[in-house]
Amino acid sequence: MFIENYHGPRRGSSKSSTSSQSDGRLSIFAKAISQIPFSGYAALVSATFEIYGDVFPSDNNDFTLFIRAIGDGAEKPQDDESLGNLMVDYQFIPLPLPEQVMPKFFFRQAVENPNLFVKFLPAFRVDKHARYRLWECAILNALDCSFSGSSVLTKRKAERMRYIAKWLEDSPPGGVEEEKEIFKSALTDIHKRYPSGYISSVIMAKVFGLVDEYIKPGFGSLIVDDYGGSNQSASQEIRQGFRKFMEECNNAS
Structure with a gap:
């Protein structure tokens, strides 16, 4: 290599x-x-x-x-x-x-084969491309769940989200800033794949909520400067969705 x-x-x-x-x-x-x-x-x-x-x-x-x-x-x-x-x-x-x-094979190893998981984990921490693929998978899973009419995840979907989260527990060498960069890149790329208006701000709010709950608890507060203000680099649906997500968090607290 x-x-x-x-x-x-x-x-x-x-x-x-x-x-x-x-x-x-x-x-x-x-x-x-x-x-x-x-x-x-x-x-x-x-x-x-x-x-x-x-x-x-x-x-x-x-x-x-x-x-x-x-x-x-x-x-x-x-x-x-x-x-x-x-x-x-x-x-x-x-x-x-x-x-x-x-990544599907690696996710399952996190639970089924802990010893093998420990050996693979550093690759997904230091390899930026591999970490991008993890975030891509995490966001796609959250997006899939967000289109469901139910706000409660099935046991299978919740388990899969936790599998992915286990691979993202440790921060990359660049810390929070590198994590945010990779997350934003994956989110933007995924959003661009769909026709304009297909992913509404309501759906995006659910995506942020699932990421914050299952993948990276507290991640929403870390990216508030990126999506909470007037940042024009993100799409309108993403920015509005993040604001809805933060409003729901504030109401819940």
């Missing part, structure tokens, strides 16, 4: 498949290694070759096995059990995570 993500002196050349993760939302890892001069890059490659040899032609190195398990995006990934067995056997997960890795 170090070799795949290094674009220092080759920045002007053709882009690799991993250099455009979600419109440039590269992980901290990818951004950091892009600052390494070519001499440093060459030294690291040389050192790893001395230790591991030429891993790329091998069909049995960790990275090749992992990518084969999840497919290349065109093929259907293996079932969750096979992927889980691979990670247990090799104690390995690539970082940054390949974009085609779907």
Whole structure:
């Protein structure tokens, strides 16, 4: 992954498949290694070759096995059990995570396999793209629940929200500001996918409420400066929805 993500002196050349993760939302890892001069890059490659040899032609190195398990995006990934067995056997997960890795498998591990969960958790904390995918999934689940006529979540939906929340318990290296940045990016991207007016301010208020209750308790108070004022960078539905959410919070208290 170090070799795949290094674009220092080759920045002007053709882009690799991993250099455009979600419109440039590269992980901290990818951004950091892009600052390494070519001499440093060459030294690291040389050192790893001395230790591991030429891993790329091998069909049995960790990275090749992992990518084969999840497919290349065109093929259907293996079932969750096979992927889980691979990670247990090799104690390995690539970082940054390949974009085609779907989070559903990881969420369930948070409850079913705590030991494996602990090993994966750092990847979702430091890999900005992986964390974006977590927030994307969290918001989509909250949105799905918000279109329901009932204000009470079913046991299955509430459990799924708690699964996702467990992966977001620890803050990213950039703290609250980085968390807010990723959340806002995911929320804006999701809102843009739907036709204008499809997601009303009432629905958005429910989304904020579910995120605040199930995903990040108290998160609403952290983003009040981003959505509570006259911030024009967010859509009208998002801003109005946040105000409705805050009004409901104030009335409840």
